[in-house]
Amino acid sequence: MVESSPMCDPVKVAELEAAIADIEAALNAGATSHSSDGQSTTWDQDALNRRLVSLKNELAACTGGQSRPFFYTIRMNGGGNE
Numbered sequence: 001m002v003e004s005s006p007m008c009d010p011v012k013v014a015e016l017e018a019a020i021a022d023i024e025a026a027l028n029a030g031a032t033s034h035s036s037d038g039q040s041t042t043w044d045q046d047a048l049n050r051r052l053v054s055l056k057n058e059l060a061a062c063t064g065g066q067s068r069p070f071f072y073t074i075r076m077n078g079g080g081n082e
Helices: 010-029 045-063
Strands: 033-036 039-042
Touching: 010 045
Parallel strands: none
Antiparallel strands: 033 039
């Protein structure tokens, strides 16, 4: 995973966007396997979803956008927004 750098080089951003587009196309097709020229490929939809989230977070970190935090703080004292 990419460190929280404010900007990545344009090549890295383009690679991330292309990978995201490929995974989204596969998920939108709803297929779980593909055969071509005697070669067969099978993939797991859940694994693709996890990878898609990871790539989107990495892209957000590169472009300076919002990404999910690594850690959450949970207040257990019963207080509201103080």
